[in-house]
Amino acid sequence: MGSKRPLEIKAVLFDLGNTLAGGSDTYEAFKASILAVASKLRELGFRVDAKRLAEVRLRNRAFFTELRKKTLKEVLGEIWMRRDLEDAGLKPDDSLVKEALRAHCEAIVNLRYVYDDVLEALEKLMELGYRMAVVSNVSVHWMAEETLRRLGLMHFFEFLVTSASVGWRKPHPAIFNEALRLLGLTSKEAVFVGDDLWADIYGAKSIGMRTVWIKRKEKVQEPIINPDAEVNSLKELMEAILSFSE
The missing domain is CATH 1.10.150 (DNA polymerase; domain 1)
Incomplete structure (x- = not known):
């Protein structure tokens, strides 16, 4: 891979629960x-x-x-x-x-706990100069913020956008558009990574973002929409992102 990256893609946005961190839906x-x-x-x-x-x-x-x-x-x-x-x-x-x-x-x-494939993936993205943020459906903004802080992930992200702060839940376009507004980027310049085909993948694709579906074992879903890429681990994320430039 080296240090190459798709020139058009400047940011990677992540869902939080069951994508970066587990332990809340049990x-x-x-x-x-x-x-x-x-x-x-x-x-x-x-x-x-x-x-x-x-x-x-x-x-x-x-x-x-x-x-x-x-x-x-x-x-x-x-x-x-x-x-x-x-x-x-x-x-x-x-x-x-x-x-x-x-x-x-x-x-x-x-x-809450961080998945063992998260740190390596985030460090690689940071090393390659990607901007990163989190977009999460949660009824209390502080809870998502504190989760990132305690898990040692906060420094990777420019900001956190939640449904509690925006008022709309994924897959509503408003929450994704707010993240893009804060980044100052268009939908074509960002990739969304999430585990939920409806909230994350459908929502992000509906405004023109490319998507990566992370298939966590604890949340198996029947395909309802085709993501642009599928991964079983975030260790495969860079390969998926690089494939968008081919």
Whole structure:
């Protein structure tokens, strides 16, 4: 490979969850969040049964997940956490919602880990002069930011764009266009790397970006759209990007 790179491609944008970092979409993460929130509430003097909180979370998560799919609008963490607390029998003020949400975020961030193929890939891209950023669907911007910081990845990226900060979730064009605006680049000058064929690949392709689908084992999907390249590991990413210039 040497140091050559496609002249047209100047930036590589990454999804976060299940692309760079794992550990958030699991039963363990759900359980950790419920226990952390229940513990925080007890610490603050509120009696809430963890089982009741889990039942409420499951019901509300199903509702808000469907709402997000239909509208592509983000439901901020403050909104769904307030609903959880209210449905669990509390009358939360803004301070209590904030404390509970912080406990949730800390629990999730503590479980996240970086995949073993990530650092080598990011270091290679940086060495070759590519600009990089992260575009993530997440209801709390701080949680994604803190994940990158604690995993030691923040310095690779110029910025982080989230659905919480933009208001729209991938695959909506707005979140991708915001990243391109911050880069000052056109869609033809950037590649998007993600694990979700709908949110990442379809979304990025819909505005003209080239795409690389990373096929993580924990999230197998039936093909619904053809990515420009497929990789089983980010160690194959540079080869995929270089193929775009052929």
